Amino acid sequence: xxxxxxxxxxxxxxSKLFCSCSMADTDAPNSQICPICLGFPGSKPMLNxxxxxxxxxxxxxxxxxxxxxxxxxxxxxxxxxLPKCYQITQMDGAIGSAGHLDIDGKKVRIRRVQIEEDPAxxxxxxxxxxxxxxxxxTPLVEIVTEPDITTEEELRSFIAxxxxxxxxxGVDINKxxxxxxxxxxxxxxxxxxxxxxxxxxxxxxATRFEIERQTDAIKNNEGIARETRGYxxxxxxTESLREKETDEEYGYIYEPDLTTFEIxxxxxxxxxxxxxxxxxLAEGTxxxxxxxxxxxxxxxxxxxLIDKFKGKYGLRSIIHGIQRFKKYxxxxxxxxxxxxxxxxxVESGAEVTREMVLDILAGKDVKVEYSRLTDGQLDKMIKEFxxxxxxxxxxxxxxxxxxxLIINQIAQKNNLHPKDVAKRASALLNSA
Amino acid sequence: MTSYxxxxxxxxxxxxxxxxxxxxxxKKDAEYHAFxxxxxxxxxxxxxxxxFTTKANICVKGIETTAGSKMLKGYLPPFDATVVERMLNxxxxxxxxxxxxxxxxxxxxxxxxxxxxxxxxxxxxxxxGSSSGAAVATxxxxxxxxxxxxxxxxxxxxxxxxxxVGFTPTYGAxxxxxxIDYANSLDKIGVMARSAxxxxxxxxIIKGKDEYDTTCAVEKINDExxxxxxxxxxxxxxxxxxxxxxxxxxxxxxxxxxxxxxVSMPILAEAIAPYYxxxxxxxxxxxxxxxxxxxGLQYGEFNRRYNDFFTExxxxxxxxxxxxxILGTFIRSESVKDKYYTKALAVRRMIIKxxxxxxxxxxxxxxxxxxxxxxxxxxxxxxxxxNYAMDIFTIPPNLGGFPHITFPYDYMDxxxxxxxxxxxxxxxxxxxxxxxxxxxxxxxxxxHNLGSL
Numbered sequence: 001x002x003x004x005x006x007x008x009x010x011x012x013x014x015s016k017l018f019c020s021c022s023m024a025d026t027d028a029p030n031s032q033i034c035p036i037c038l039g040f041p042g043s044k045p046m047l048n049x050x051x052x053x054x055x056x057x058x059x060x061x062x063x064x065x066x067x068x069x070x071x072x073x074x075x076x077x078x079x080x081x082l083p084k085c086y087q088i089t090q091m092d093g094a095i096g097s098a099g100h101l102d103i104d105g106k107k108v109r110i111r112r113v114q115i116e117e118d119p120a121x122x123x124x125x126x127x128x129x130x131x132x133x134x135x136x137x138t139p140l141v142e143i144v145t146e147p148d149i150t151t152e153e154e155l156r157s158f159i160a161x162x163x164x165x166x167x168x169x170g171v172d173i174n175k176x177x178x179x180x181x182x183x184x185x186x187x188x189x190x191x192x193x194x195x196x197x198x199x200x201x202x203x204x205x206a207t208r209f210e211i212e213r214q215t216d217a218i219k220n221n222e223g224i225a226r227e228t229r230g231y232x233x234x235x236x237x238t239e240s241l242r243e244k245e246t247d248e249e250y251g252y253i254y255e256p257d258l259t260t261f262e263i264x265x266x267x268x269x270x271x272x273x274x275x276x277x278x279x280x281l282a283e284g285t286x287x288x289x290x291x292x293x294x295x296x297x298x299x300x301x302x303x304x305l306i307d308k309f310k311g312k313y314g315l316r317s318i319i320h321g322i323q324r325f326k327k328y329x330x331x332x333x334x335x336x337x338x339x340x341x342x343x344x345x346v347e348s349g350a351e352v353t354r355e356m357v358l359d360i361l362a363g364k365d366v367k368v369e370y371s372r373l374t375d376g377q378l379d380k381m382i383k384e385f386x387x388x389x390x391x392x393x394x395x396x397x398x399x400x401x402x403x404x405l406i407i408n409q410i411a412q413k414n415n416l417h418p419k420d421v422a423k424r425a426s427a428l429l430n431s432a
Numbered sequence: 433m434t435s436y437x438x439x440x441x442x443x444x445x446x447x448x449x450x451x452x453x454x455x456x457x458x459k460k461d462a463e464y465h466a467f468x469x470x471x472x473x474x475x476x477x478x479x480x481x482x483x484f485t486t487k488a489n490i491c492v493k494g495i496e497t498t499a500g501s502k503m504l505k506g507y508l509p510p511f512d513a514t515v516v517e518r519m520l521n522x523x524x525x526x527x528x529x530x531x532x533x534x535x536x537x538x539x540x541x542x543x544x545x546x547x548x549x550x551x552x553x554x555x556x557x558x559x560x561g562s563s564s565g566a567a568v569a570t571x572x573x574x575x576x577x578x579x580x581x582x583x584x585x586x587x588x589x590x591x592x593x594x595x596x597v598g599f600t601p602t603y604g605a606x607x608x609x610x611x612i613d614y615a616n617s618l619d620k621i622g623v624m625a626r627s628a629x630x631x632x633x634x635x636x637i638i639k640g641k642d643e644y645d646t647t648c649a650v651e652k653i654n655d656e657x658x659x660x661x662x663x664x665x666x667x668x669x670x671x672x673x674x675x676x677x678x679x680x681x682x683x684x685x686x687x688x689x690x691x692x693x694x695v696s697m698p699i700l701a702e703a704i705a706p707y708y709x710x711x712x713x714x715x716x717x718x719x720x721x722x723x724x725x726x727x728g729l730q731y732g733e734f735n736r737r738y739n740d741f742f743t744e745x746x747x748x749x750x751x752x753x754x755x756x757x758i759l760g761t762f763i764r765s766e767s768v769k770d771k772y773y774t775k776a777l778a779v780r781r782m783i784i785k786x787x788x789x790x791x792x793x794x795x796x797x798x799x800x801x802x803x804x805x806x807x808x809x810x811x812x813x814x815x816x817x818x819n820y821a822m823d824i825f826t827i828p829p830n831l832g833g834f835p836h837i838t839f840p841y842d843y844m845d846x847x848x849x850x851x852x853x854x855x856x857x858x859x860x861x862x863x864x865x866x867x868x869x870x871x872x873x874x875x876x877x878x879x880h881n882l883g884s885l
Contacts, residue, residue, distance in 0.1 A: 035511055039721050041499070041612040041728075042491035042509055044645050074717050076764070078742050085720035251764030253713050253773065256617035258646050 002189065003155060003207065004147035006180040007162065008140050010118070011054040012170050017117045017139035018045030018088065029123075029132040037137035039083030044257045051115060051139035052095070052261070053268050057169045058141055059096025059113040061271030068264045070095050070115070072255035077248075080129065081119040083136055088255050089116035095263070101145075101165070102275070103157040109146040116140050147182060155207055159200055161275065164297040168272035179203050185214045185224070193228045194238050206231040210238050274303070281306065285315045295322060302326075305339060317347035328357040341366070349411070349418035370417040378416075378424040385410050396429065403429060434627040434871055437482050440575040441524060443885050445480050453483070453883045457528075457573070460882060464559075465549045466568035469495055470529040483528035483883075484519055484634075486579045487563050489537060490621070491610040492516050492527060499612040500533040500545040500562075502748045504728035513610020514645065515579055515621050515638040522637045528576065531565030535750045536719065537583050537614040538562065540822045541811045542590060544752040550808070552594045553847050553879050557805045560590030563624070567594040570624045574881040577634050578624040583614045584707055585826025587622045588838040592800035592850025595840040595876060597867060599623045599631040602858050603833030605650040606635075607642035615714035616647070618707075618830060626876065628839070628867035635860070655861035660794030661690045666701040668694075670824055671802040678849055679799045682841045686797070697790065699783055700828045704820055706776035706783070707827045709763055713773050716760025719753065722746065755816065784832040791834065791856035795866070798825045800838045800850035829854045837863040840876050848877070 013023055019036035026032060035043040052070070059066050071093030074086040096113035118138035123130040143162070149155050159177075166173055181194040181203070192214065197206045210229070217224055229238040278292035296303040302322050309318050321343030325334065341360045345352050350368040359366045373381070385406070386393050396402040407425050411418040454472060461467050468488045486492060489499035491509035493516075498504040512520070519525045534544040542548050542564025549564035551557035552571035559568050566578035567590030580587050582600045591598025600622040608619055621638065625631040642648045663683070668676060683692055724731030724745025731745035749757065763772045790796065802824055806814075829836040834857060838850040855862050 035509075038726070040509070040511075040726075041504065041507060041721070042497075042511070042513060042610040044609050044616075046644060046646055076717050076720055076761075078720065078723070078739065080723075080738055083721065083726070085723065086717050249765055251717070251761060251766075252769075253717060253764055254617075254777075256615070256647075256714055257613075259649070261646075 001150050001186070001211065002147035002184050003149040004182045005143070005145045005149070005155075005158070007143045007145075007173075008118075008178040009058070009143065009166060009171055009173050011051050011139040011141060012172070013048055013050045013054065013139055015048055015050075016137035017048050017051050017115070018137055021137065023138065026134060029130070030134060033133045033136070037083065038133055045088060045255075047258055047261055048139060049266070052263060053266050054139075054169070054171065055095045055113065055115045055141045056263060056266055057268035057271070058143070058166065058171070059099065060268060061165050061169060062096065062099035062101055062110045062113060062143065064096030064099030064110060064113055066096055066263070067093070069093070069260040069262050071260045072115075072258045073252045074255050075250045075252055077250060079119070080131060081122050081136075083120065083133065087117060087119065088258070089142075090114035091252060093260065095141075101158065101161055102273075103154060103161050106148075106154070108148045108154075108158055111144045111146050112142075114142050114144070116142055147184065152204065152208060152211070156204060159203065160297065163200070164274050165271060167298050168274070168300060169269050173200075177203070181207060181210070183207065183210050183214065185211070185218060188224065190224045190226050192224065192226070194231055195228055195241065197231045198233070202231060202233055205236050206238055209236060213238065272300075272303070277303070281310070281315060287315045287319055291319060295319065295326075305336065308336065309340060309343060313343050313347050318343050321346045321352070324352045324357055328354045329361050334361055338363075351408075351412050369415075370420070371415050373416065373420070375424060378420065379428060381414065382406075382410060382421070382425050382428055433629050433868065435629040435633065436575050436626050437524065437577065437630050437633055440482050440885075441480065445885065449883075449885075450483075453573075456882050460572060460880065463550065463555055464552060464568050464572065465532055465547050466552075466559075466565040466572060468498065468500070468530045468532050468565065471495065471527050479526070481524055481526040483573065483576045484525045484579060485528050485531045485566060485569050485576065486513070486516060487566050487581050488530040488533050489581060489612040489614070490516060490530075490579060491612070492530065495527075495530060497530060497612070498728070499537070500535040501722075501750070501753065502546070502729060503722040503724070503746075504612070506730070507728040509610070511610065514607035514642045516610065518638050519579065519634075525577070531563070531569050531578060531580075532559075533564060533566075533586075534562035535753050536612070536715065537581065537586055537619075538715070538750075538752045538756055540585070540589055540819050541806070541808075543808070543811060544750055548808070551805065551847075556807050556809075557847065558593065558808055558811045560593035560805075562586040563590050566624050567591050567596055567598070570594065570596040570626060571878055572880040572882050574626070574878075574884045576883070577630055579621060579634070579638070580624050581611060581619060581621050582826075582830060583618045583620075583711060584830045585823045587620075587624065588800050588826045588836060588850070588852055589823070591624050592838045592840075592852070593805050593848070595843075595848025595850070595878065596624050596626060597628055597631050597840075598838040598850070599625075599628075599635065599860075599864065600830070600836050601635060601639065601860050602650055602653075602835045604647050605639050605653060605835070605858065605860065607638075607640075607645040607648040609642055609644035609648075613714075613718040615711040616718070617714060618711055618833075620830075620833070626878075627871060628837070628864045631837075632861070632864045632868075635864070650858050652858065653861055654859045655865065656856075656859050657862055657865065658794045658855070659691055661686065661692050661797045662790055662794050663692065663694045663797060664700055665694050665696045666698050667798055667802075667824055670701065670821075671799060672804065674804055674844065675799050675802060675849070678842045678844060679851065682851060683797065691794075693794070695790070697786060699779075699786055701824070702779070703783055703827045703831055704823060706779040707823070707831045708820055709772050709776035710780065710831075712756045712760035713763045713776075714760070716757045716764065719749070719757050722749075724748070752816075780831055783828060787828060787832050787834060787854075788856060791854065791859075795862075796829075796854040798852050800825055800852040804844060804849075805847045825852055833857065835860040835863055837867055839867045839870060841870075841874065843877060 094114040099110035120136040282289035539561035541558040542561035566580040571594040
């Protein structure tokens with residue numbers, strides 16, 4: 001099975017791609033428009049350099065080859081949402097080409113990263129077709145992959161990795177992700193396209209449906225048509241839009257209103273590869289890199305905290321502390337100093353509760369007072385515990401690491417410092 | 433120095449001057465059709481400024497701007513073109529109106545529009561195109577300058593046929609923002625006037641970088657005089673004898689101050705094909721936006737499928753526009769694109785390279801048209817290909833983005849004849865200097881002098 005993607009991502013610029021209209025969210029239709037994004041006769045596009053910089057960051061993060069200059073083309077087709085009846089996009093002069101994205105030890109090749117403008121939005125109300133041009137001219141990046149994805153798992157991993165990469169570049173694709181899929185199954189590898197799938201969940205579902213549909217068709221000896229399909233979010237089915245014998249004819253020509261644009265001096269944000277960072281951090285520790293990756297993939301604050309505290313506390317304590325904080329606290333009201341207190345508590349061996357987290361975040365002093373017992377009292381307590389829990393003792397005999405579980409349970413139940421318990425427990429169990 | 437602008441600004445204008453001028457124009461224009469819109473508000477203008485007109489494909493805020501097309505009937509641009517803004521901000525000029533043209537600039541003689549303009553010297557003859565109205569207005573009004581536009585000769589041809597100075601600057605020297613596109617990589621806004629000095633004054637106002645037009649990037653205009661003039665053999669061979677004879681007589685005179693050299697550059701005789709291929713390819717994309725509901729023509733019948741609606745609305749294009757949309761779309765199609773479009777771009781680069789080399793060394797001079805001014809009735813009989821062949825002299829500099837100027841050099845049977853001088857990129861001032869010098873020894877003639885004082 002081969003899956004290829006064309007992912008459309010809206011770039012986080014303040015203004016549109018070819019004019020200075022605002023990109024801010026608004027409820028008022030057709031309120032952020034001008035002669036340029038309406039394609040009025042006489043208007044001309046002017047390139048938004050912030051969009052170029054953002055797109056360059058993406059091309060760089062995807063290890064693309066980047067030329068010194070970029071150019072644009074006109075893609076001509078007639079549709080009411082397209083003000084000029086051509087879309088300004090890129091082909092040979094695209095900002096990036098021949099890149100790749102690593103997913104769990106595999107490379108998914110990126111054919112092209114290109115900048116283009118979004119058309120207007122079509123709103124259907126009863127018998128009416130309404131047009132909202134606020135969206136017209138939104139800067140998009142289209143990321144085109146080679147058909148290198150071979151399972152649903154890889155698709156998920158690709159999307160997750162791409163999303164993380166984009167997140168660290170300041171591009172959030174949670175809602176906006178729009179993708180075209182192409183899927184072909186052996187033995188005939190007939191390419192079926194699924195157009196305009198919105199959102200990550202729909203993308204996975206559409207893929208799953210399409211794989212099942214094609215698998216069944218092959219099993220039942222029904223032919224598979226080379227066609228373009230659409231995904232229906234309600235029914236969760238893909239539906240045939242049109243069969244195609246040849247590629248669509250868009251009559252591309254160079255966009256003569258935008259000459260080649262030099263990008264050799266354009267600044268951009270360098271990529272953060274969370275997977276690589278997690279592996280490096282976890283090396284030589286007992287922390288699973290996957291845990292670090294999951295915490296930090298879409299959270300630059302957590303990654304910053306790990307970096308800040310990594311010499312001062314054990315990695316396990318930092319991760320555990322952040323997990324506690326994320327579970328009970330909220331980012332807006334927390335300072336790094338408060339989160340450090342939580343990490344410190346974890347490091348001291350305390351079981352950090354919801355109350356403790358909330359107290360720390362409320363600025364209260366949280367100290368864990370442990371009971372102090374003599375060695376004799378401790379030994380008695382440990383022996384009684386082991387008598388009541390013979391299974392744990394059996395377990396320990398098979399796996400010496402079970403001692404940690406025994407220590408934690410005794411310490412928590414009796415408000416004892418785990419280190420005190422550990423000292424006596426190992427003495428007792430080793431001599432037994 | 434001949435400057436009608438300075439002369440006018442220095443004179444006392446009688447009360448009601450502009451009112452009378454407007455009425456005179458209206459009366460005359462019923463015969464010549466130079467204007468598509470006459471700005472009657474100019475009547476209120478009492479500051480004594482010089483009237484200027486704009487070709488009907490240059491946006492003027494709130495003034496119906498149709499580019500000579502039915503598809504743009506009723507289009508009121510919500511903004512001024514950069515050139516209009518600069519003219520108005522300068523303070524010496526006031527807007528008189530918009531001038532007639534071939535639909536979207538598609539024409540050599542000004543006939544491809546509903547009511548064609550007529551030659552200012554004799555209304556049985558063509559005005560030339562596509563900036564027909566700009567040239568006729570310049571030949572009719574004594575004190576006036578015309579902002580015009582050329583893609584493949586649309587300034588030079590009508591200027592020559594109406595006996596005025598037609599100046600087409602280097603591509604990228606003047607902002608195209610607000611120009612309704614014909615072929616963006618070829619379109620240049622320029623000036624028509626009754627003297628080179630007036631053209632220079634307007635050029636100095638409208639030129640210069642503009643953030644609204646990325647391609648407007650020429651930093652500095654030069655003034656590099658030349659001592660050689662080149663005449664291209666292959667183009668002269670395609671010129672009618674009567675024109676050739678008159679032109680050679682003029683060259684003999686010029687030869688007293690310049691070294692005249694006839695050279696061979698066969699590629700220039702092939703420039704028409706790549707020009708029309710590129711122009712039509714670009715034009716067919718520019719004309720895609722006219723679908724009959726956003727601006728201009730309101731087709732109205734919304735209760736049908738998009739494609740049917742678009743098809744019906746777009747039937748309102750004129751015949752030449754339809755021809756160029758169909759040919760342009762064909763040229764762009766995947767199966768033949770390399771054969772035509774890609775090849776045309778390559779030939780264009782070759783032409784630019786060869787011309788630039790020669791122009792580095794001297795000017796190029798030629799007649800502006802290969803034939804005497806045709807009668808309207810004769811021009812109507814020409815096929816498209818015969819029409820396109822009339823652009824043989826004007827296409828090379830336009831294809832290469834080289835500045836060029838046409839100026840009257842003789843009169844034949846009462847009709848003016850124009851010669852065209854070309855120089856290298858950004859050397860525009862050298863052309864204006866040349867023609868200023870020419871004007872010292874040659875008096876231009878006009879049949880009309882509306883607005884005389």
